[in-house]
Amino acid sequence: MTSLAEENYLKAIYKLYEKNGAMVSTSALAETLQINAASVTDFIKKMAAKKLISYQKSKGVSLTEQGRLIALNIIRKHRLWEVWLVNNLGFKWDEVHEIAEQLEHVISDELIENLDKHLGYPKADPHGDLIPDAKGRFIKNSSKPLLECTKGDKVKFTGVAEHSNSFLQYLTKSNISLGDEIVVEVIEEYDNSFQVKINKKERKLLSKEVVKNLLVVVM
Amino acid sequence: MTSLAEENYLKAIYKLYEKNGAMVSTSALAETLQINAASVTDFIKKMAAKKLISYQKSKGVSLTEQGRLIALNIIRKHRLWEVWLVNNLGFKWDEVHEIAEQLEHVISDELIENLDKHLGYPKADPHGDLIPDAKGRFIKNSSKPLLECTKGDKVKFTGVAEHSNSFLQYLTKSNISLGDEIVVEVIEEYDNSFQVKINKKERKLLSKEVVKNLLVVVM
């Protein structure tokens, strides 16, 4: 029913809307999908005709309820596949995104329900991103950037705000993994760098750029 | 490099060639792919230009070595995914083909090697079809239709010559599974039906249509 291209547009619109909290512009979509803006205009007109999005000429698009549910289903599939790739197939967290981009488009509700069951109904993917249920509902958690913490806070590392391979690999190299306990020991006022203790053992210095992208929940 | 359509054509050509042992006709391809013969002619000309197949006008096509390797790789992926769907996700053997038809087109050599490892390097899929290795090599076994056996033969059920859901479901309903031991007790000359004993326990009557499609190896 929905084509590969439509699924990718819906997912991109969903994510851009989440990030910016406003109607999604043609140019933003063109940028993230790596497609010419003229082609995007064309395409979103057809999607609007199918009631997948609502489109206000020259102003941007947003998802209809129908479009939102499809987007969430693709995101659900993407994240479940990522869990499988890391937990069962031995991939590293920086190696799974491209493969999940393909797997997310495989169509079979039973497949996804069986996969979900097989994985033990995970709540989050290997990057800490929450996995919506089959009806598109999230169990929201209270994570925030480590940057917003203050001295003495004891937190748990639950996700990343930046998904680039270079950031993921930096964390791997630095021996920082999802689930780690982080205690904020010193915050350097000058550059916002944090001195932290990881899992009660290792002491580490983290730059502002890093603490901005580490998502944590207070313990 | 090779498109979805090309992969499906290559696989269909491979299977038709295996079955008939001769050049594959335009009409046979059109029939299996459910595509108009004129479209097939069009498409095979382009594939021949890419050296995926060799094409003799009005006579038919056959795979080049390059095309054969791609076809075998798709078949390898299809069968590995089927093993996973049955062994790990709890699907029945008559429920996996359509899903594997989609999964076989996911592109990632590492994914397939990791999947193969995860599954314990299976030699055959849930229907007993052999799984080629990454270089397209099979470990051929000596299976033959049960129909070719004679009275007193003790054999092992290793595969099916017919993959229709109705046949697979008939076997499931009749409690006949891959790996079962079958002893031929009586062959009725008149209609070629077989009276057999399954796993030293159950006695069954199998029609010619059935014994023709049960592949076995002599024990």
Place this chain on the structure above:
DNA sequence: AAATAAAATTAGGTAAGCCTAATTGTGTAT
């Protein structure tokens, strides 16, 4: 050898999803 049937090809289209180049709209600076 001629007629007929069946298979394959050619010719001319279509829809999906993209492109470039040209034009129009919108918001900001003067």
Place this chain on the structure above:
DNA sequence: ATACACAATTAGGCTTACCTAATTTTATTT
């Protein structure tokens, strides 16, 4: 209010993978 910059749209094209209808080739029958 006018000019300028940038964003968005329109117009016209292209490629892939299909289609139908018409024609040609091949195989079979008389």
